Amino acid sequence: MLHPYRLNTRRAALALGALAVGVVAFSAAAGAAPLQLFPFFMTPPVQAAPQLQAPPQADEDGIAVELPARLKRQVVNYATREAPGTIIIDTPNTYLYLVMGHGQAMRYGIGVGRDGFTWSGVQSITKKAEWPDWTPPPEMIARQPYLPRQMAGGPGNPLGARAMYLGGTIYRIHGTNAPDTIGKHVSSGCIRLTNDDVADLYSRVNVGTKVIVLPMTERRADLGAATR
Template sequence: MRELPQGPTPPRNGGAIDTDLHLSRRAVLSGAGALALLSAAGCSTSGDGGMPVLDLDNTVTGSVPQMRPAISVDKNITGADVMYAALTDNGFNVPEVPYLKIKPEFRRQIVVDTTGEAPGTIVVHLKERMLYLVQPGGDAIRYGVGIGKDGFRWSGRANIQYGREWPTWTPPPEMIQRKPELVKWQGGQPGGLTNPLGARALYIYQDGKDTGYRIHGSPEWWSIGQAMSSGCVRLINQDIIDLYSRVSKKNPVVVM
């Protein structure tokens, strides 16, 4: 059984900066001294007649303390036009997603982690229609998801047992009873662009047993944020490809 690839640790080299800066008393006094110099002795101005330029050394003016970034930066969390562009994956041409038709909160993004779970944990919040992948340092990568209809949902703690790229989908017998037209796939529908599991699937096990529930991709991007599946958690194909690259076998899963 093939283990999932371990994705690289996202770089943490920037992000939103807290602008609530406090100038030191020394800096304020130095600024006042600079104004006195300006009024008494004059100063040079830029050649184009702009604002006066004071020739002061940093040791006189003091320095502004460095602030810790609030949110990390990840090369795969970028503009929506890039994240949801068309791509070729394992020979399949995944179409672009009309992201402007998707609510901004359901697009892939980095947020402050509020789950309280350990890094590497996948948290699915059913009410929010969100999936969080907890990161080290207090952040989480958030993805919008579609969830199961009433009566088809599962919740609890489990783990990812394994994953598949462009997986085969086999409808369970009870689904074939509800939708007899699916009998043609009782032996399995090969992976592809119209396969309900999309580009990737993560298989959820609890206490060593298959729950029957999956975290998977979907060609139906318009279903994100909706409750319309048969219980599984679905992501946009571009998002499940990204999530799949970041998890490995046995990642904890919390569905709440």
């Protein structure tokens, strides 16, 4: 003879089993997806948090932006003595080159500093961030006091999907939620790419990568002969 406690436990288990069968049968009859039921002594599996995805590239009116062919990411012929992995910012032509070696580079269309806000020099990537927060520097706040003092990262953030910080400067290579500004001189000195392109570049470079920013006066010939 079963102990009363064991008997009650067995009856409870049978009752739970019958209830589960009944619920599943009802769901199937109603055309609904079967429910997942877990015994009281089991923990349901934890669902992974959804990954933040970059929204489709569109302008402020929500209209999809199609970049001109010359500004789309592509492998091009590019003669340079710089080592593979070096980033070269061609400010006047609004291109970013990632040197690949063997006379080739990955070229990205970019947005650069507007008149009076371009700069040049050699820096290195000192920090990388995904969906970075944005804290406008004091110099920008002084010019545009209406700006927020801090903005959390996300699709609406001006820094876009990725950011690579340049040395001890206030400048960054970053994404943008305004892809229609690519190919233009519009920023306060930062280098901007589409979110798709900045994510691609981000995956190819590391902290310590050398970044050469060419001045506006050094206008190079467009080496836009795509290799594929």
